[in-house]
Amino acid sequence: MIRLRHTVAIIFFGFIGLLSWSIYTYFFDASLPLIVVKGIDNHGSYAGDIQCLLSLSKKSQVAMLLDGVLLTEKHVLSAKDDHSFVIPTKNVSNGCHTLKIEATDTTFSHNKNTVECTFFVDNQPLQAILIGTEEVYKVFQGRTLHVQLQTNKPIEKAIVQLLAHEYECFPESTHSLVYEAFIPIQCEEVPNEYLMNVLVADKVGNTLSLEHKMQVIVFPFKKHTLQISEEKMQEEELLADSNTNFEDIMEELTKQSPKQKLWKGTFCIPMDIARITCEFGTVRTTQRKGRYAHKAIDAINTPKSVVWAPQDGKVVLKKRFTYTGNTVVIDHGLGILSMFAHLEDFAKIEVGTAIKKGNPLGTMGKTGYASGYHLHWEMRIGNIAIDPMQWTKPTF
Missing domain, CATH: 2.60.40.10 (Immunoglobulins)
Structure with missing residues (x-):
């Protein structure tokens, strides 16, 4: 009998406690209902019916609006289960839309929370x-x-x-x-x-x-022999960084290139050219480097003629190397790089800064693996050298 009374007392006071807590939360709970929507992402694109799930942290009256118009009637939802709903995108136009969900809890204060999701409808066939x-x-x-x-x-x-x-x-x-x-x-x-x-x-x-x-x-590449004194190269080795890791540097610069065009329009020739001394792809023979394809254009004019940027981009390399001498590399975006080698000196440019078409890079020189004054003009796509002159044609 005593045990029964004890059990009844526990149930009674538990009920009173629960009732007291319910009354307290009804009048004094100021927390906002948490709204979680699954099945649709902000700025996502969708076609057909969008199957969504809605969950709440507390019992609330919910209003769903699509572009300001009620998607469904207002109704009270519990916090126990996920609630499914559908957005029929075939009933709306292609383009940008906004889903707005308002949840107002059932407390005395009617705490209200709102979430919005901007999404895009695309029911147009791809062509x-x-x-x-x-x-x-x-x-x-x-x-x-x-x-x-x-x-x-x-x-x-x-x-x-x-x-x-x-x-x-x-x-x-x-x-x-x-x-x-x-x-x-x-x-x-x-x-x-x-x-x-x-x-x-x-x-x-x-x-x-x-x-x-x-x-x-097939292109009929020419052949060419180049001779450079050993004394010249020994002097360069004392003044410049080794070209040992030059290709690794170019590979890394290619990887870092932004996936967007930094230029508009046609490229221009980077200096006033009096004569091209070595065309792109010429098979060259030298005592130091053996037989190889010269994948750049060598051009000459008056010694120390100004060299400028052929297009907009960003300066990503400005350094002296044993073979390329004073070297500038411009990144035009999309993995497209222009290189200018054997410069006599550098213009007032800094690595990491933007450069405009026509801005000076330096002057034509003979630093590095060079037998005389000339500009080595090179262009790479994905670190593969291609003929830069093609890019200066209006028809390209």
């Missing part, structure tokens, strides 16, 4: 087409293939598959629906016809594939 004449897809060894495609809407990505490599496409300009990739064709690439495939994906998962043939054309 894309390659642009450019057939001549664009006939490229000499050592040149650049410029691939462009037009889409009917902004896309998530476009990847060009060619010559056992993949190349990412980027918008031609801000908000443009023309996407492009600059693909380097190495001097050693075997002349042949190749199949190019472009994979396009929009922001809601639709994909398509474009195919096109391209042709690598």
Whole structure:
């Protein structure tokens, strides 16, 4: 009997305690209801019905609004379970929309919390087409293939598959629906016809594939012999850093290049050229370096002629090396670098600063592995050297 009374007392006082706590929280709870929405992300893109789940930290009256209009009737939801709801995107226009959820708890103070999610609806079928004449897809060894495609809407990505490599496409300009990739064709690439495939994906998962043939054309590279005295190179080794890790530096600079164009328009020739002494791709023979392809343009004018930036970009290297002498490298974005070597001296430029087309870089010199005054003008895409003169043509 005593045990029964004890049990009843525990139940009674427990009930009184619970009731007291309920009354207390009803009048004095000032915490806001926590709202968690799953199935939709802020700034995400969606097609078809969006299946969502809503969870609350406390019992609340909930209002869901799509672009300011009630999505469903207001109703009270518990905090125990997830509550599913659907956003029918086919009933709204393509573009930007806002989902707003208001939760007002059932306390005396009616504490209210709100969350908003901006998202994009895209129920438009994906369309894309390659642009450019057939001549664009006939490229000499050592040149650049410029691939462009037009889409009917902004896309998530476009990847060009060619010559056992993949190349990412980027918008031609801000908000443009023309996407492009600059693909380097190495001097050693075997002349042949190749199949190019472009994979396009929009922001809601639709994909398509474009195919096109391209042709690598043989180029009759010239031959050249260069002689430089051993005394000259011994002097350079005392004055400059070794070229041992130069290619590692260029590889790292390529990796750090931003995935956006830092320039607009055509490149220009970086100095007044009186004569080109060594064309791009010339097979050169020297006593120190043996036989190799000279993957740059050597040009001359009056000694110490000014050298300028051929396009906008950022200065990423300014240093003296044994072989390239006083060297400046400009990053134009998208892994595209311009290099200027054998400079007599540097202009007032600093690594990490932006540079504009036409700004001075230094003067033409003969520092490094050079037999006389000249400019070594080199350009790389993805750390593969290509003919820079092609980039100065209005038709490119």
